[in-house]
Amino acid sequence: MKTNTQQWSQTDQKIAQEALGKAYARETEALVAEINQKASQITQINDIWALNDYLNSKRYHIDGKYYSNDTISMFVLAQLVKEKWLSLDELSGLTPSTRAKVAALAKMS
Amino acid sequence: MKTNTQQWSQTDQKIAQEALGKAYARETEALVAEINQKASQITQINDIWALNDYLNSKRYHIDGKYYSNDTISMFVLAQLVKEKWLSLDELSGLTPSTRAKVAALAKMS
Numbered sequence: 001m002k003t004n005t006q007q008w009s010q011t012d013q014k015i016a017q018e019a020l021g022k023a024y025a026r027e028t029e030a031l032v033a034e035i036n037q038k039a040s041q042i043t044q045i046n047d048i049w050a051l052n053d054y055l056n057s058k059r060y061h062i063d064g065k066y067y068s069n070d071t072i073s074m075f076v077l078a079q080l081v082k083e084k085w086l087s088l089d090e091l092s093g094l095t096p097s098t099r100a101k102v103a104a105l106a107k108m109s
Numbered sequence: 110m111k112t113n114t115q116q117w118s119q120t121d122q123k124i125a126q127e128a129l130g131k132a133y134a135r136e137t138e139a140l141v142a143e144i145n146q147k148a149s150q151i152t153q154i155n156d157i158w159a160l161n162d163y164l165n166s167k168r169y170h171i172d173g174k175y176y177s178n179d180t181i182s183m184f185v186l187a188q189l190v191k192e193k194w195l196s197l198d199e200l201s202g203l204t205p206s207t208r209a210k211v212a213a214l215a216k217m218s
Contacts (some may be wrong), residue, residue: 028153028154031157032156039149044141045141052168056161
């Protein structure tokens with residue numbers, strides 16, 4: 001979970017990393033609860049393969065968001081705001097122009 | 110779930126298909142029970158990814174055994190006997206030479 005060190009201030013970078021950490025904890029905790037619930041309803045093999053497909057998809061998207069390379073983290077923050085894993089309030093410490101970009105991206109995406 | 114129609118008699122083919130069906134039902138029912146149990150113990154995201162890896166592996170092996178092409182079904186029967194999803198008694202209707210091959214393969218594999 002790194003931020004783009006070339007464009008962001010050190011403060012921005014720290015805030016963004018903390019925000020990503022919070023979003024990751026929320027999203028993965030929600031997934032644990034969801035999988036517990038889904039798994040309790042499994043009664044046949046096709047349910048298992050459907051769960052498997054779902055987990056493959058979730059893993060792909062979660063890895064893509066939280067473990068992607070440096071250059072897309074502003075987009076990732078915007079995506080997390082859009083998905084409601086983060087609120088814009090939690091990014092209030094960012095440089096105003098950076099926060100404004102994230103907010104604008106979250107609306108556009 | 111097809112058997113090798115070029116080498117097997119029609120009776121062998123029917124018996125082998127029925128045996129495969131039985132083994133499939135047993136193995137997938139056992140997997141459903143196992144996944145219900147494993148899933149009930151999930152408390153964190155790493156447990157979910159471990160389950161995901163396990164399901165990917167299981168699917169690969171199950172698809173490989175039950176949905177492979179015609180030419181390996183004698184090996185598949187032998188594998189299922191070795192894995193105890195089938196007993197040799199359930200293959201008693203096979204042509205003796207075919208059953209003997211399956212039994213020999215099951216011991217060797």
